[in-house]
Amino acid sequence: MLKMYVNIILFLLLIPLCNGNVSPQERKDAHSLLKTGIGSVAIQYSGLLCTIDSFAKSELFYITGRKSYEHLPATYVVLASLYQPERWKKEKLIPVKFKPLKEQLHIPTEQKRLSVEEIISPEMSQQIREIIHSSQDTRLRKSAYELYDRAMRFLHLRDSFCIIPPADSGERKWRSPFELESASSALPPEIYSLHKALQGFFSGRIQAEQVAPAMNTFIDAVTQLNPSYPPAWRRGLDSLYARVNLFLLAMLMFLLASLIWFIYFVRHPRLLYTIAMGLTIMGFIFHLSAFIIRLLIAGFAPLSNMYESLIFFTGSIVLIALIVEFYHPRGIVASVAALLGFIVLVILSIMPPSFTRVVPLRAVLNSAWLTYHVISCLLAYAAFTLAFIFSLIYLVKDISNDRILRWLAGRSVFDELNYRFIQLGWPLLAIGILTGAIWADTAWGKAWSWDPKETWSLITWLIYAGFLHLRIIKGKKGRITAIASVVGFLAVLITWFGVSYLGIFGGGLHTYA
Amino acid sequence: MLIKIFSSTYTAIILIALIVLASAYGTLLAPSPTKGVATLYASPIFSLLFFLLAINIIFCSLRRLPKVLKHLKHLSPPLLPDYYMRQKYSYIAEVNPAKKEPLLRLLRKYLHYGITQDGKHGFFSQKGILNQFGSYVLHTGILIILSGGLMRFILLQTGYVVPNARLIIPEAQSVDWFFVPGEDKSKGTLRYVRRSLGFKVRCLDFDEVKYPGSDIPESYSTTVEIEEGGLRTISIIDMNHTLRWQGFKIHQLGFEPNDEVSRYLVEVRKKTNKDKEQKVIVDFTPGTPIPLTPFMEDNEGVLLLWIKEARPNAQWEITRYNQKKTAQKEIVYTGSLLSSSDIDSFIVTRLVPDFRIDEQGEVFSATPEFNNPAIYVVTYKGDIPMRGRWCFFRKEFRGMGTQPGDPYAFKFVDYHIDPSSMRNPTLTVEVVQLPDERVIGRFQLGINEPQQIPGTSVTEDTVTSPGSALSRNNPFSVRLISTTQGYTTILGLVREPTTPLTFIGGGIVVLGAFFIFFLRYRRIFALYDEHSGKLYITLVCRNPGWRTEQEWKKLLNTFSFLETK
Known part of the structure; x- marks a missing residue:
């Protein structure tokens, strides 16, 4: 990664020297x-x-x-x-x-x-x-x-x-x-x-x-x-999409926003909050524009492969954060979202064009249920990712007794945010599983097949159900629920990436996902 | 004791953990119908876990229900000011006695329930009551899904549920049975059980559409004709659209090209009087007799074309029906219209890394490893596929696949697979002329790339059958013009009567989750004490959020006119 950016800088410096033929x-x-x-x-x-x-x-x-x-x-x-x-x-x-x-x-x-x-x-x-x-x-x-x-x-x-x-x-x-x-x-x-x-x-x-x-x-x-x-x-749109990398612009905005958010948390000047929020919003606008252009040139919702799902996921995180920030302006959620947005877009930027270019929709994915199923699942994953980050911050602060990350808000804020985002993600994942079942019924005549991806989404849902029981019924807070959130997020990672790429799971119906 | 265990949330958490572990273990197993994943998820122990969870949900819900109902029924506002002062959201104001009446009107308007006692006016309102029932709604949904699962488990034992059956139908053929994968317990191997379908399904056509200029499939569809009780219905099954028939759901699972023919284009000529000739081109599918009326009607009767097998070099039967003599038929020709020795090219249509053949004769790859690679070679005469045969890489099997009379043998001598994917294999095939076994060429080619055999050529004559061979006295001659590649469609067949319960239950779960997480139950109390002239307002919410704050601010704005005093 670092090597790539060093290469880019060297490349730019050497422009006048390399003429070739x-x-x-x-x-x-x-x-x-x-x-x-x-x-x-x-x-x-x-x-x-x-x-x-x-x-x-x-x-x-x-x-x-x-x-x-x-x-x-x-x-x-x-x-x-x-x-x-x-x-x-x-x-x-x-x-x-x-x-x-x-x-x-x-x-x-x-x-x-x-x-x-x-x-x-x-x-x-x-x-x-x-x-x-x-x-x-x-x-x-x-x-x-x-x-x-x-x-x-x-x-x-x-x-x-x-x-x-x-x-x-x-x-x-x-x-x-x-x-x-x-x-x-x-x-x-x-x-x-x-x-x-x-x-x-x-x-x-x-x-x-x-x-x-x-x-x-x-x-x-x-x-x-x-x-x-x-x-x-x-x-014109297709040509623009090929020539101008709007995702790169979004990535730069998120990088700048992350840096300014950091300074804001250390120094707390109100002006920096406004600038950081502005940059996060700008990044989101670039990201959304690129997503919409891709949608228009493809003719279908770009949610059909890993690259497109990560694009939507990044946008979802930032969108959720901006909505939360609108009602509860503390900067914590927006800053985490900007940083996550930057990291995911950096990963996406190093993918070769064979992964990133628009490809036609495969026959099996040619269904309206694709949109409902994938959108609800990815929104849920976005909420769970935010919950995971906040549970990690909670654990770090809890273990170090607030000595680390002292400049951030108190532990209880992160405990509350962890709970709130799981509260958001859990029903969304339920909708994702339900719409997936309806789609499976229309495609394969069967709502549930115990396919590894299906099973792991159920496992994820059950782990978060356990979390909610601990929190709501038993009134547990703090370290135990933070650990439950981390475990739940590991299940999210297995559901999303592990089943497709780890190669340890039996075959399944989601090989394209 | 048992009731206590079953009505505990910790029991629920333990059961959830056990289900999670069992499910996770199941995903590590291979999806074989005889062992592993299918057996685990269909096992009584796995079902028992869900059954216990259902019992646990019922007990937990029943135990908590009276408390919730009592709480909701308790509508009396507290008349002691202390209560208001203890709450998080609390507002106390002194009211100008002149504003007493408008204040009481306002309180009655916003807070629907009120009592008056000893000069104290208490008001009460509760909002988001559905939130209190959200947990019951959600768990009812889960119980419906679990009851569906339990019913399915019982129906599976009776054989009514058909989870994973297949209909394998070559184009232009019909079946009235289906295969169910099952276990041969004596051998511990996979076997297919053949069961009657109760109706007949005929594959009229299979269609694969690719995006132009690419190998990416855009759609697959099978046109089927269902025959039941003398009635015939034509339907199309394609990706994402199942056909529902007699409780079964039939969906497109896959397809395979075969070495049969789905359609023939045939030219039929008839010599009329004065040595003039009439001709007609007929497009038809094998297995269906084509009456050539009125063109082919002569004094003797009507000519019929009939092919029993869907192969160009198969046995053709051309019959003349004499209608005048009470449908007496005369076979005017039987035999092949093409000679199998006239092939001029070949195509490798399939590569199987680890060749196996199941009891139904279906070829599959036992593993992705190249333990026993085999290719399927189809020979062609012009555009007409003649015969297919499997050729093996392993030397001990290389002689297989050749039949007496074949002009050439094909030897699969090498292969190269792009290591990054299974795409674009490069295959090396040696063509040997028979019977002297002279090697006439060694070719490197990919899947579905036609390869001309040296020393052969395609001409009009080589694809034309000898029309005069029909019979000396009849005036007809038949020439095969072209054929269309045949496919075998593979349809999945499922009968899952409990699926609606899953959807209803799932919908109720989502609704319940919405009640719990997006509706907020809160109570608003107000007390106006005439003696002290003070107004106390509080908002009580177990789980306050930013919306609670907003609501509280709105409430305070409503009563802010008191501040002007």
Whole structure:
């Protein structure tokens, strides 16, 4: 993690020094091309309609493991690779990190990247195939496979460049201009205007400014060909989502807010409370905006995988905290929420685009119950997480007899907050389990299957039920309920992550969750 | 003593802990129907824990109920000022005697119940009464769920509950039975028990739709025809939409491509007088005779197409019915329309890491480990699948899968799996020409990637059956144009009559939780003492929160006009 940020700083410092094979003129051309709005042209990619910007971001990361190359934006690099493949085959795009693989392929240890041309050369490709098929070393096989796969991905870029929608309403597959051109299809010539303009641009025959009118002609032609072509606002949103990382802005806001909250608790000036609250709210607004944009471009509530659920979870924590803070302005809940928001968003920011990009909804998840079930469960998890943090603070203060974290409020406040958030989360988890049961009944004909995820959600609910009995009926407070809250949160972690990733539980119906 | 134990909250906590531990242990076991998870959760001991919890809930609730009712009935406001002064939320004000009447009117308006005694006017109001019943509502919900579980346990013993059955139906075929996984106690192995369904289900079509340009499934659906008592009903079962029939819920569980054919496209030609020819293209599913009227009606009768097996190289039967001679039939042709020796390509459709075959002939992988890898190779003639066979990686099994007359044998000689996932396996298959066993090619390919066999080619002729072979005297010829890949749909079948109880109970639990945690029971008392001219107000709440504070402030605002005195 630290290494990554050190790399980012070094990277920024070394910008003027690392030019590679990219000339300043090319950077200028790249900038001019992107200014035409080429990135917002729609493309069918992995089953979804998105824009060239999203497509390029994802493909470039897949091929190079980076979000840009030599400070050229992903969109330019991918378009250049499409239209100047012979030149870009020679660029050292593909990372090779595993030392034993370098040794096997006789690559100098200091060399970090290979070109596609080198990989697909008869000698090297034969060596790679031999490693893939004969090596006993799993890591070596995996590295060789990855290397080969990245090169293949580069070579198949033209097949993936599906920017031309079908004219026939029954057909759903979009086509690549390269494919249609070679098949000599009977489409109107305007359909190829953009393709030809890009060919002209990359061969140096026309300037970037001349691409813009060709692009407009193309968009008019494809809209006429297929009236369901994505409208400009939708393409604009997708392009914005690919280029501007709103979650990163939210993360920075939460980081700043956390720092100011800390100073506020130590010094208590009222002004800092206002600033910290403002930054937390700003972070929430950025986060919410990114979530809504993702919802609009996907066409369904983005709650279908771990990345999306963590995004919603972060927003839920901050939202709950802001509501509590509105009625009870003490700063404690908002500060914890800002810190949690920052930590979760940092984790999400280092995930590769293959995890973070919008993917179509799997058949099994294509149900309205997904939204109700996941939202209620994640809100419950958010409440339990806050309860867990407050129970931890309580325990630290209790064990140290208030010597540690003296600048925070008294123990009883955290005991009360722990109880209040469990009080909120418990009914929400009940709703989550109930809606999940109804969904299971509509999907599998059975409300309850004792699937590991189901069972662990019941276990979590029962542990918190035990907590509430201790607290409400038996009037227990303090250390025992704080420990119960910690145990309950461990059950939340097992339910949410453990069942899917620990690999010690029997199979189940929630393998996608 | 027993009553005391059962009416204790600690007993409830212990029972909850035992259920938690047993459930957690169950999740570590494999989901096999013969041992582990299914047996644990269906065991009498596990059910007993829930039964004891139900008893505990009843006893605890009954023990506390009289106290709660008494508390709610006790509506008399305290007339002693001391009581008011002891409370957390307490307000005392001296009232101008001139404002006595408006004050009393106001108190009557806000606090509905009042008494007057010795010049003391006591007022009382209670709000959020449902909160006091929340615990009873919630536990009633739990009892309903548990009673559903108990009923299910009893019905499971009688065999009425069908928890996990399967209907496995190839396209264009029907079944009137289902499989229930069970244990063969003598061998300790899994076996499938076949039980009668009571109606017939025919798979008319299975449809898998993928998102365009990707391998991500968008939907799976099976069109079924249910035949019961002479009536036929067509329904569609797809993901997230079960079909309910006779207490059963049928849902889409999975599918498998098979080497059968779901649809044929056939061209039928008829020579008319003066050597002219008429032709018609017929699209039909196997197992259903297709009368070719009126086109194929001649003086002799009506031609029928009929295929018993859903394979292109299977036995075809072409019959002429003579309606004029009281439906006398004449078989004009039986035999194959294609020769199995004419294959020109192959596709590997499936890879199984640890090949096993169950008693019903269904292939499955015993473990995810590559102990006995096998691939399913389907040979093709043009676009028409000819025959499928399993080929094994282990050398001792490599000769299997070849039948007499096969032109080629396929040897599964190597495989490579992307270690990070099970996607994109690379398979190496050797094609051997028979009978001289000459290796004619070694191919690396993935799943569902067609591979041309060298030295073969696809032409119109190779996929055309010899029409003249029907018979010398009949005027008809039949040519197979294309076939469509067949699928076997796997449907889950469940009969769980107690599910509505789970939903009702669950809904009541949520309602009860709402009463407990989102409604706040509070009592407001007011005392106006005419002698001292003082007004005492208090708000009593067992579990005050920020909303209590807000309410108290609002209450004080209402009476704030007294402050102006």
